[in-house]
Amino acid sequence: MRLVLLGAPGSGKGTQAARLKEHLQVPHISTGDLLRAEVAAGSPLGLQAKQVMARGDLVSDDILLGMLRDRFSRDDTRAGFILDGYPRNLAQAAALDKLLAELGQAFDAAVQLTVDNEQIIERLAGRAKAEGRADDTPESVRHRLNVYDQQTAPVIDFYRQHGQLTVVDGVGSLDEVFTRILEAIQPGHEVG
Ligand code: B4P
Numbered sequence: 001m002r003l004v005l006l007g008a009p010g011s012g013k014g015t016q017a018a019r020l021k022e023h024l025q026v027p028h029i030s031t032g033d034l035l036r037a038e039v040a041a042g043s044p045l046g047l048q049a050k051q052v053m054a055r056g057d058l059v060s061d062d063i064l065l066g067m068l069r070d071r072f073s074r075d076d077t078r079a080g081f082i083l084d085g086y087p088r089n090l091a092q093a094a095a096l097d098k099l100l101a102e103l104g105q106a107f108d109a110a111v112q113l114t115v116d117n118e119q120i121i122e123r124l125a126g127r128a129k130a131e132g133r134a135d136d137t138p139e140s141v142r143h144r145l146n147v148y149d150q151q152t153a154p155v156i157d158f159y160r161q162h163g164q165l166t167v168v169d170g171v172g173s174l175d176e177v178f179t180r181i182l183e184a185i186q187p188g189h190e191v192g
Helices: 013-024 031-041 044-055 061-072 090-102 117-131 138-161 174-185
Strands: 002-006 028-030 081-084 109-114 165-169
Touching: 002 013, 002 138, 013 028, 013 081, 013 174, 028 031, 028 061, 031 044, 031 061, 044 061, 044 138, 061 090, 090 138, 109 138, 109 174, 117 138, 138 165, 165 174
Parallel strands: 002 081, 002 109, 028 081, 109 165
Antiparallel strands: none
8 A cells, every 4th residue: 555644734644654664554654753863863964954943944856855765765554555745845745746656656646634723733742741742833833834825735636636635624522534545545344
């Protein structure tokens, strides 16, 4: 199974991807996690990304594509993947299509998790308390939501127009949302 998870910051992409990974037995590729690992390692790329991420802006398309290319060069992605956090703008959507075509692959579904902004702000305030992530400050969250509306929402429209979009209600318990995603991507299959 090859899945692309879409949705605003705090919509539950990372949370659900971790569960889907176990269920589908395919790797979870989170561009946010890849970037945070670079920041934690203090690599040149991480140093470049750190401030951009803390502000809630998007890191450059070139850096992201390089990271993604590198990750997809590993054998474990051949059987499938859950891509979380990419693409975040139309240029990245085009780059993903090109990369997958080069690899002779195509994704099965782009799943959008929908959650209203009020609930997103509440969730990320909760994570700020629990984890202290630099980009979960109220100011950065507001900015990330604007960036999402301006740059990522067009990606959703693009996949919708191409008949590749599956919309899933992201509000509810973790189990409820997980079940909805499985029903959407594997209609008729037992969730178990
Ligand atoms: P990401 O790591 O992708 O962060 P995110 O959008 O906040 O989503 P995340 O997956 O972590 O959170 P989730 O919704 O699961 O990106 C961080 C930054 O990295 C970006 O701002 C950007 O700077 C950079 N970046 C990443 N990808 C990039 C790209 N392609 N191009 C350029 N830059 C890029 O969970 C949020 C919270 O909600 C959690 O606390 C969770 O416990 C809670 N939650 C989840 N589901 C819930 C539910 N059903 N009910 C209640 N709470 C729930």
